[in-house]
Amino acid sequence: MRGIVWLDSPVKTYRNESGSLPELRISGDTSRFAYKNKQGHRSAIRISRIVSETLRLGGMENVRWFVMGDDDTVFVTDNLVRILNKYDHNQYYYIGSLSESHLQNIYFSYGMAYGGGGFAISYPLAKALEKMQDRCIQRYPGLYGSDDRMQxxxxxxxxxxxxxxxxxxxxxxxxxxxxxxxxxxxPLVSLHHLDVVEPIFPNVTRVQALQRLKIPMQLDSAGLMQQSICYDKTNSWTVSVSWGFAIQIFRGVLSPREIEMPSRTFLNWYRRADYTAYAFNTRPVMRNPCQKPFVFYLSRASIKSNTNLTTSEYTRHHTPQPLCKWKMAHPVTLIGWKCTRSLILIYGIGPQEETVAGS
Structure with a gap:
């Protein structure tokens, strides 16, 4: 895997940084291209041409895919490879995903791969794009960004x-x-806008949160964030495990159909608590005080090489719990949870074996 960072102008680097930095390149002059969108910035033209400019560097004959992301995109590279291996790189493929915002998708396109989430273009398609892209760009001076020009x-x-x-x-x-x-x-392939949202783990900085996430990512990237839903019949609890991230315990028995929907802990891109503004199903945060989840965040993870089992430990995140009058077992006495997983999953074949235990 080879990485190149494309810049609009040279930046100062030091000798001791040369071994840790990716290859740096300066984009070509785009002043001949018209840009007429009053809300955007003409740097979108430069960014949209990066795949073509990379191809023109030469030495790309053995390349299968060109993958592009923003400067604030985090890729899980092993999972990126897993996804791309599903497709024939000798054919034309343009792979990515949409925005979470329904309004963004309407304004730009439901057929566009959003650049912040990253997208992949197969080598033959990149060659075809390079031959016509400059002429294509001239026909769309009113578009906003680089990803809609690409689409x-x-x-x-x-x-x-x-x-x-x-x-x-x-x-x-x-x-x-x-x-x-x-x-x-x-597989979790990419994360974007981590500088805009809260740190994904509580009481740490954004960088520290990503460093913690790297631990399960390196142990079992395919299983990272994969949700398992199980039930404690003795206590009448619903347990949701997002491996390598968090465990939630709900009092009562909740259906998988409900738990697999994201709870609305976030606001849409226009900073409104409007559930109709998302391009997917969501559920409200539990209003019943007895069903507010008890959350346990990842604290450590390891692997036993002789058994090929990963063990991840989760520590309770202490927040005030509302008064609950249900006469049933209370998860408040739990300090942490431990999960073990067998690394046997091949995506598309079946689920991993998972064991969850509270302490």
Missing amino acids: ACMAELGVPLTKELGFHQYDVYGNLFGLLAAHPVT
Whole structure:
């Protein structure tokens, strides 16, 4: 895997940084292209040409895919490879996902891969794009960004978007907990706008939160954020596990259909608590005081090489709990949870074996 960072102008670097930085390139002059969108910035033209400019560098004969993301996009590279391996790189493929915002998708396109979530273009398609992109861009001076210019050229080439739900634009504000705790059953490929939302783990900085997430990511990237729903019959609890991230315990028996929907812990891109503004189903945060979840966040994870089992531990996040008058077992006495997983899953074949125990 080779990475290149494209800039609009040179930046100062130091000798001791050369080994840790990716290859830096300066984009070509785009002053000849018209840009007429009053709300955007003409840098969108430069960014939209990055795939073509990368191809022109040469030495790309053995490349299968070109993957593009923003400067605030975090990729889970192993999962990116897993997703791309599903497709024939010798064919034309344009792979990515939509915005979480219904209004954003209406304004831009429901057929566009959003650049913040990242997208992938197969090598043959990149070659076809490079031959016509500059002429294509000239025909769309009124578009806002780079990703809608890219989609316009894909439309001219007759290539539709292949949607993969693991690419995340995250056009939301607030807390991503509801989205991450109910991640769809597909590898987590990318995260975006982490500088806009709250840290994904509480009481730490955004960087520290990502460093903690790297631990399960390196142990079992395919299982990261995958949701399992189980039931404690003795205590009448519903337990939702988002592996490598968090565990939720709900008093009472809730259906999987309800728990697999993200709870609205976040606001839409226009900072409104409007559930009709999302391009997917959501559920309200529990209003019944007895069904407010008890949340346990990942604290550590490890793997036993001789058994190929991962063990992850989760510590309770202490927040005030409303008074509950139900006469049933109370999760407040639990300090933490431990999960073990067998690394046997191949996506599309079946679920992983998972064991959950409270302490």
